[in-house]
Amino acid sequence: MTTHTSRVFSGIQPTGNLHLGNYLGAITKWVALQESHECLFCVVDLHAITVWQDPAELVRNTREVTAAVIAAGIDPKKHIVFNQSQVSGHAELAWIFNCVARMGWLSRMTQFKEKAGKHRENASVGLFAYPNLMAADILLYKATHVPVGDDQKQHLELSRDIAQKFNSDFAASVAALDLAADFFPLPEPLIAGPATRIMSLRDGRAKMSKSDPSDMTRINMMDDANTIARKFQKARTDPEPLPSSEAGLEGRPEADNLVGIYAALAGHAKAEVLSEFGGSQFSAFKKALTEIAVERVAPVAAETKRLMDDPGQIDAILVDGAARARAIADPVLRSVKQVVGLIQD
Numbered sequence: 619m620t621t622h623t624s625r626v627f628s629g630i631q632p633t634g635n636l637h638l639g640n641y642l643g644a645i646t647k648w649v650a651l652q653e654s655h656e657c658l659f660c661v662v663d664l665h666a667i668t669v670w671q672d673p674a675e676l677v678r679n680t681r682e683v684t685a686a687v688i689a690a691g692i693d694p695k696k697h698i699v700f701n702q703s704q705v706s707g708h709a710e711l712a713w714i715f716n717c718v719a720r721m722g723w724l725s726r727m728t729q730f731k732e733k734a735g736k737h738r739e740n741a742s743v744g745l746f747a748y749p750n751l752m753a754a755d756i757l758l759y760k761a762t763h764v765p766v767g768d769d770q771k772q773h774l775e776l777s778r779d780i781a782q783k784f785n786s787d788f789a790a791s792v793a794a795l796d797l798a799a800d801f802f803p804l805p806e807p808l809i810a811g812p813a814t815r816i817m818s819l820r821d822g823r824a825k826m827s828k829s830d831p832s833d834m835t836r837i838n839m840m841d842d843a844n845t846i847a848r849k850f851q852k853a854r855t856d857p858e859p860l861p862s863s864e865a866g867l868e869g870r871p872e873a874d875n876l877v878g879i880y881a882a883l884a885g886h887a888k889a890e891v892l893s894e895f896g897g898s899q900f901s902a903f904k905k906a907l908t909e910i911a912v913e914r915v916a917p918v919a920a921e922t923k924r925l926m927d928d929p930g931q932i933d934a935i936l937v938d939g940a941a942r943a944r945a946i947a948d949p950v951l952r953s954v955k956q957v958v959g960l961i962q963d
């Protein structure tokens with residue numbers, strides 16, 4: 619077995635406001651991992667255009683998501699922050715993976731089925747091939763660890779399948795070129811903690827999502843304190859007080875979600891939160907939840923706004939990040955092309 623250098627890669631779409639699900643499910647984990655790993659964080663604009671994006675909005679959203687990631691604590695000097703379309707290797711490797719992945723694998727992707735809905739014939743080809751581009755994002759850097767929310771698990775399994783099939787299809791070529799066996803690492807998903815799947819505030823069985831038509835279903839990272847308070851106040855709950863143990867959350871998805879959000883914000887386990895709030899009414903718990911959410915969200919929103927006042931500075935960060943990303947990607951792509959037989963030497 620080849621040992622691959624440990625490297626973190628993760629991505630986020632510039633498709634509008636970041637919400638608490640993105641923040642707790644992914645970005646806070648990125649912030650923690652940057653202490654111990656070499657990391658690349660990518661604003662995936664090529665993924666965004668798999669569904670219609672207004673061009674001017676896309677430019678703005680790319681900058682705003684970049685600003686938010688930095689405002690949340692990512693250091694773009696120590697780590698690489700860039701947008702996907704600036705590094706053409708993502709699209710090139712994705713094409714090669716389009717020829718490795720099988721139609722059947724992609725047809726099983728639940729996110730495609732959800733996003734395409736009933737009008738599958740009208741979905742873009744890009745939306746169908748989306749997971750291949752995601753595999754390319756990760757494997758272009760031979761990344762070994764990928765921190766994501768639970769909704770990306772199936773896509774990561776597909777990335778592993780693609781890596782494995784590539785390694786085995788081209789094993790002879792890899793050996794003939796005297797390259798290390800196991801050409802691509804099998805990237806490991808990092809999905810852990812109380813916030814891997816933050817749910818809608820209006821329906822404990824639906825994921826908190828940017829694409830939900832109702833803004834009341836999510837806490838956006840740019841929401842002000844009053845809006846956060848109103849959204850939690852109106853969040854759906856059930857008539858019972860909070861239970862004292864996790865077992866009592868079973869069959870109570872809305873309660874479970876709010877407790878999970880509190881736990882993630884406080885950096886505690888759900889059990890600890892319940893030992894403090896067990897027996898409380900939701901009205902009291904929602905006040906405490908609002909307080910802790912505002913405490914965490916307000917500084918990120920303020921810093922994002924401050925950074926957005928200087929778009930040139932954000933663009934400079936992305937240009938610098940892309941150059942550093944290319945320096946890692948170029949030799950990998952070159953050897954992929956040799957392995958596949960697209961270039962001779």
Ligand code: TYM
Nearest residue numbers: 628629630631639640643644752755766767814815816826
């Ligand atoms: P995206 O932009 O939908 O979401 C960014 C990150 O936020 C997580 N997330 C959530 N976590 C918990 N609860 C939620 N309700 C919630 N909603 C979103 C997502 O799991 C994700 O980690 N395909 C990816 C972007 C991507 C990528 C990659 C990720 C492209 N290439 C390579 C990792 C590696 C996406 O659409 O994320």
